[in-house]
Structures are given as C-alpha cells and as structure tokens.
Amino acid sequence: MDCDVAIIGYGPVGATAAALLGGQGLTVAVVERMAGVYDKPRAITADHEVMRCMQFAGIGTELGAHVRPHPGTRYLGVDGNTIKQTDVIPPPYPLGWPTGIHFIQPEFEAMLRRAVARHGNVEVLLAHELVDLADLGDSIASRSGIWRGRRPARSERDISWPVTAPTASCAESSGSTMKTSPSTSGGSSWMRGSGGPRRCPR
Ligand SMILES: Cc1cc2nc3c(=O)[nH]c(=O)nc-3n(C[C@H](O)[C@H](O)[C@H](O)COP(=O)(O)OP(=O)(O)OC[C@H]3O[C@@H](n4cnc5c(N)ncnc54)[C@H](O)[C@@H]3O)c2cc1C
Numbered sequence: 001m002d003c004d005v006a007i008i009g010y011g012p013v014g015a016t017a018a019a020l021l022g023g024q025g026l027t028v029a030v031v032e033r034m035a036g037v038y039d040k041p042r043a044i045t046a047d048h049e050v051m052r053c054m055q056f057a058g059i060g061t062e063l064g065a066h067v068r069p070h071p072g073t074r075y076l077g078v079d080g081n082t083i084k085q086t087d088v089i090p091p092p093y094p095l096g097w098p099t100g101i102h103f104i105q106p107e108f109e110a111m112l113r114r115a116v117a118r119h120g121n122v123e124v125l126l127a128h129e130l131v132d133l134a135d136l137g138d139s140i141a142s143r144s145g146i147w148r149g150r151r152p153a154r155s156e157r158d159i160s161w162p163v164t165a166p167t168a169s170c171a172e173s174s175g176s177t178m179k180t181s182p183s184t185s186g187g188s189s190w191m192r193g194s195g196g197p198r199r200c201p202r
Contacts, residue, residue, distance in 0.1 A: 022119030070100030
C-alpha cells in the first residue's frame with residue numbers, strides 16, 4: 001500500500017491527525033493494534049483550543065452536543081484546606097467554546113473515527129501492529145502484522161510513503177514538503193526509542 005502519510009496508532013491523537021489529513025485530500029494509512037476503541041475513559045477534560053481543532057476535524061457540532069462546561073478545580077490538602085484553585089472564565093468565550101469542557105473519551109473517539117470513515121482517502125488497519133520501519137532514502141517502508149496479544153502472528157501488510165510528499169500536516173515546515181510520519185502510538189510505543197520517525201523541520 002502506498003500513501004502520502006502513515007499514522008501509527010489510532011488513539012485520539014492518531015484519529016485527529018487522520019481526520020485532518022484526510023480532510024486535506026492526502027492518502028493516509030492508519031495502523032492500530034487494537035480491534036476497537038479503548039473502552040475506558042482516560043482523558044476527561046479538554047479546552048477550547050481542542051474544540052476548535054475538532055471543528056476542523058469535522059465533529060464540532062456533534063461533540064459540542066455531548067460536552068459539559070468544566071466548573072473549575074479545587075485541590076484540597078490532607079487537612080481539607082484548599083491548596084490550589086483553577087477557575088474558568090465566564091462567557092463571552094474568546095474561541096466560541098467554554099474554556100474547559102468535560103467529555104467521555106470512548107464516545108469522543110468513536111465520533112472521530114466516524115469522521116475519518118467519511119474520507120475515502122484514509123485506510124484504517126485495525127488489529128494490526130507496526131513491527132518494522134525502514135528508511136529507504138526517498139521513502140519509508142513499514143511492516144505490520146495481525147495483532148494477537150503481545151506479538152503479531154504473521155506479517156500482513158506492507159505500507160510505504162515518500163519522505164517528501166505534498167502535505168498540510170507540518171504547519172511549520174518550509175515549502176510544501178513533509179519529512180515525517182506522525183508518531184501517534186502513545187507513550188508505551190517502541191517507536192519512541194527506535195529513532196525511526198523523522199521530525200518536521202523547524
Ligand atoms: C488516568 C489518565 C487520565 C488522563 N486525563 C486526561 C485529561 O483529563 N485530559 C487530557 O487531555 N489527557 C488526559 N490523559 C492523557 C490522555 O489520555 C493521553 O494523552 C491520550 O490518550 C494520548 O493519546 P494518544 O493518541 O497520543 O495515545 P494513546 O491513547 O495511547 O493511543 C496510542 C495508540 O497507539 C497504538 N499503538 C501503539 N504502538 C503501536 C504499534 N506498534 N502498532 C500499531 N498500533 C500501536 C495503541 O494500541 C493505542 O491505541 C489522561 C491519561 C490517563 C492515563
């Protein structure tokens with residue numbers, strides 16, 4: 001499979017990248033080892049800039065109907081006294097959304113995935129784990145296998161994407177080229193230490 005951008009990991013960050021890049025008309029491949037959305041909420045709060053991003057990703061209205069304004073946070077010490085308090089600002093909101101919101105992560109991720117599915121140029125490989133990355137000079141090749149517990153059972157799909165591709169994914173890059181595959185595979189991914197993915201030039 002050839003694509004402009006390969007996204008490794010389909011958590012909230014990978015799904016956001018897929019929705020945004022798919023919306024820009026790029027061909028995108030997503031590899032995710034889990035078969036579905038992780039069913040436990042980890043993140044529960046976000047801010048108004050996230051909501052703006054979700055508007056661009058195509059789920060602003062749908063998500064907006066499911067979030068609740070954040071009431072602020074009071075941190076208590078062991079003696080019950082307030083040691084820190086964060087307040088939210090009242091309307092009118094500078095970005096059109098409450099500055100802090102509560103959301104339900106599995107519900108939110110499912111919305112994002114439905115937005116991705118609306119882009120015919122994004123292919124999602126669920127239950128696949130990226131197991132190898134190779135720098136071919138002008139392109140990057142990856143290998144993914146069907147995910148069965150801790151180890152992929154067998155090699156299933158090869159994906160390659162050019163080191164230079166037309167893209168809007170790296171806002172800071174000069175010109176219209178990219179030199180990266182977004183590493184969206186979370187904190188425990190082996191890619192963190194592999195040195196494989198390249199970074200956007202600054
Ligand atoms: C208890 C808790 C509370 C939190 N609260 C908040 C909060 O209130 N607000 C907030 O903004 N954040 C919060 N966070 C952090 C938030 O959950 C994470 O920052 C967010 O989930 C990261 O998203 P991600 O897409 O980068 O990574 P992940 O959600 O970790 O997704 C990475 C994906 O990559 C996949 N993957 C990894 N390696 C491979 C591979 N080799 N091949 C294929 N797929 C692979 C994984 O299966 C996973 O689905 C909280 C986290 C925790 C644990």
